[in-house]
Amino acid sequence: MKWIPIFTMCQTTQRKIYEQMRSQMGEEQMNDQSAARTVRLILPVSVTGSRLRLCFKNADLQTGEIQRIVIAKCTESGQIAEGTAQTVTFQGESYLTVEGQGRKTSDSLRINVKAGEYLAVSAYSESMNLSVNSIEAMMIQSEPGDLCDVTFQNVDPTPEFMRQRGLYMSPQFPMLSMIEIETEEAEPTVIGCLGDSITQQGYWFYPLLKRICREIPEKAVLLNAGIAGNRLCKDSPENYGTLFGCAGVKRIEEDIFEIPYINTIIFALGINDLMSGESEYDSKPSPSAEEFGRACRQVAERAGKANIHTVAYTLYPAFIDSDTEIGKKREALFHAYNDEIRRAGFDKVIELDPILKDPDGCQRYKEGMSQPDGLHLSDKGGAVLVETLCLEDLEH
Structure with missing residues (x-):
């Protein structure tokens, strides 16, 4: 048995951009735009395995926090398969904190997944994390709220002042850097x-x-x-x-x-x-x-x-x-x-x-x-x- 990476995403800090946006929008509007939402990665899996683990990296100097992370089987469109959702834990705790410039790896989860199936990896965070990245073709974001366990429609969170400049915000997944699968034969x-x-x-x-x-x-x-x-x-x-x-x-x-x-x-x-x-x-x-x-x-x-x-x-x-x-x-x-x-x-x-x-x-x-x-x-x-x-x- 060995652990093979099936997903990676490079983490960088958006602190400079955040500070510029805050100066333009004001603290109150910025807080409204960063209202807690659920972000979901929809991942096609190309190798069969029996266990998964998730790795997180905080590229910012400030501690990052995620209230809950859930992994489930899903369809290509992100519809959650009933009865497959599991909460990701870290030494038994579902709440994730990663110190600035730090890393953490989750406990392994038993989930049998075959090549060609899809996984939904969802994260709900009540605070703004500045270590993020987005593979936007594979991600969706919800209205405010913890919707990690359920199917939801993608919502565009772009603030009006950015729309007026022809800019947009893509769904941002905080701190996720790698997903590994345990496989025996691949x-x-x-x-x-x-x-x-x-x-x-x-x-x-x-x-x-x-x-x-x-x-x-x-x-x-x-x-x-x-x-x-x-x-x-x-x-x-x-x-x-x-x-x-x-x-x-x-x-x-x-x-x-x-x-x-x-x-x-x-x-x-x-x-x-x-x-x-x-x-x-x-x-x-x-x-x-x-x-x-x-x-x-x-x-x-x-x-x-x-x-x-x-x-x-x-x-x-x-x-x-x-x-x-x-x-x-x-x-x-x-x-x-x-x-x-x-x-x-x-x-x-x-x-x-x-x-x-x-x-x-x-x-x-x-x-x-x-x-x-x-x-x-x-x-x-x-x-x-x-x-x-x-x-x-x-x-x-």
Whole structure:
């Protein structure tokens, strides 16, 4: 018997953003928006097992608290299967507290789950936790209240002042970093996806996980190591705190190489290195092609020494206005970065332009493949990308 990870989620602190929102909204309105709600992860399971345990990490300096966590079998839409809900405990206690920068692992729960079945992991917290993340394609959030044991409809918690700016809030799961399953027979390829918000949001990750469950059950596990705003070469800008994580070339040690049994990496970083330079996000220039290439080679070489198979995506064909001076720089760097990815030494390179890029030659996605911002994949874009992948390329 051994414990295999079936889910991961990188934790960062939202303290800087929280403080900015509080200054704009005021304490009373902020407290109203953070009213206690239930958040639910809907997780397709790709390997069969008999016990589960949950791992939590608090990336903030302040103690995090969750009143109750429940795990149950469910449908793909999140409908709870009657009689399957179990409260997660920690040394027998259902109330979870994690000190700042601390970690905790739950007691194991006996729950027989087969490859292809779905689990609902629900958390109810009465206080605002600042160590959170969201794989929004796999998560829903309730109206205020503890609804961990029951089926509920997704509610958009975005405050009005954010809506007016075209922004939104996705469901945020506090402190959850890993779910492990105890299995006797499975020897799956464990695949870690190192990426940015396009990975983290789940619009290609979730369809790929469902495809694995459907087509090669028991043979592979897919783990999400995406952080919104993350860059390969540079840490999160100072004015955002650590919200966007340290440079991918650094965090890969904890978020990929320290994960048990991991033997394949999908590398999907670089678009933020390109797009963030000389912008509101970061006033400094984007990394040079040489700097970006060195970081790519460092990832490929580190993986090779660990006998880990590497699959790299070229850059997503995000919209670039080539009529502007900065746009011309970015378009030139786009091609240079892709050349560096191709020659970095990854075992397999997946070319995204033929799959996703507008064929008329403009630097943008095909129609319908992206969200309105021209950067992030839409449901359709994620589905098209996943259906073109050869699953054999991912197996070690």
